[in-house]
């Protein structure tokens with residue numbers, strides 16, 4: 001692996017043409033006649049598939065998968081975080097639910113700055129002060145109450161059983177527990193149960209017994225089982241222990257919010273995506289408007305020309321994001337303007353296919369960036385044709401690393417998605433200003449992009465992924481992979497991804513097969529290229545022309561798994 005990495009680095013840095021370039025072999029994902037689920041973990045997918053086989057609908061399955069992921073995928077699947085869901089009912093009704101975390105009532109605009117106004121490193125990412133008020137439990141219960149058909153106790157029980165009786169961990173999970181050992185000790189003490197003397201190994205069994213108790217509270221008392229009673233007490237006590245801000249009132253008053261999804265079009269398809277406080281829908285619709293002006297199919301998949309164009313579009317869209325996007329309940333987000341075709345025509349009119357634009361010319365600033373892939377997305381289509389696209393997150397790996405004592409779950413570090421200070425980048429290198437400043441009870445800006453694609457009045461695709469700032473560009477590419485490049489779902493997911501975001505001014509390219517001539521060409525156009533091990537963990541579904549459902553799961557990048565019937 002190290003050798004492959006080194007070879008890739010050398011290749012990227014020198015852009016020497018290599019003769020051994022092997023394209024990714026084509027492959028079809030699992031097929032289903034009626035239904036499909038694609039999630040970050042086989043156990044979660046299988047629990048959801050069982051719900052569908054037993055007559056539950058997509059919303060029932062979504063609840064079962066969401067709680068199962070909170071157990072078997074603790075680094076991102078969660079009850080201590082938040083997220084967004086976009087859905088389309090079989091009758092064509094669309095909707096979206098915002099269960100994004102909120103800033104605690106005691107949060108302050110400058111809470112991450114020292115007395116000189118400098119941002120204090122790490123406190124918005126690690127430890128109690130980094131946590132926003134969790135939205136996941138309220139959100140998934142609300143979504144299910146509105147559209148589900150099966151009782152909560154039946155749907156949540158498999159997750160309780162997994163937490164109580166345990167499950168075996170994958171290699172990836174063993175690695176991540178080992179990798180975060182120091183953080184776990186620093187935040188939760190040396191006796192923390194995920195800290196062992198010996199390294200975690202694949203197939204070790206893990207039990208989350210306290211979490212089983214919390215899930216049982218939710219099973220028996222619904223929302224109040226989390227936002228009130230013993231679990232709320234435990235969260236507040238945890239905050240007091242570590243100097244966090246979330247209060248009893250913050251928990252009691254948290255409410256997820258129905259929002260009207262954003263819709264746009266792309267080459268005869270309808271695109272349905274998440275509105276603010278996620279930037280995902282706005283950005284992906286802007287990007288698709290830009291791409292539609294070009295013959296992407298003719299330009300070729302991952303060719304120099306195509307990657308150059310995507311980069312130029314992304315540069316402009318992410319600059320817009322930094323200035324204009326935030327929580328619409330606190331800041332007037334100019335969604336209409338940003339999605340106006342005339343605005344975008346003008347915005348993209350300075351793009352040349354022959355020359356790179358300097359990001360500095362678009363707007364000033366210089367930032368560093370750290371990437372991570374610790375969100376999770378799943379997609380569901382049920383036999384009636386209802387579709388749910390849901391992305392949920394703790395933000396970083398295991399969120400702020402604080403494990404609520406007695407309640408058995410990690411809290412998010414979503415506060416880092418606010419702009420701690422205008423122009424100072426967050427952990428994803430994203431900058432912001434007034435639109436995304438910290439205000440008590442405001443929701444922090446997100447990049448999560450749960451999306452549904454419709455063609456001729458029917459669902460065609462359900463897509464989404466983790467990946468911080470790279471979420472938007474991964475969703476953008478997977479849509480083009482299917483619509484422009486004619487790929488099936490698994491091929492579209494497997495394809496090598498690229499990413500750029502205005503600042504820093506460079507293109508990230510996955511350490512996966514890519515034609516060396518493409519890299520050489522990009523360098524000639526003046527682009528700076530940086531390798532990234534991988535970007536995103538997609539969980540997608542395509543309804544093919546022959547009516548079959550094809551799952552696309554990022555099993556080559558993570559533990560993702562799709563199954564249908």
Ligand code: DON
Pocket residue numbers: 372373374375376393394395396414417445446447448466467468469471
């Ligand atoms: O909401 C957001 O945009 C981020 N909190 C998402 C973080 C993420 O995707 C991390 N890695 N996968």
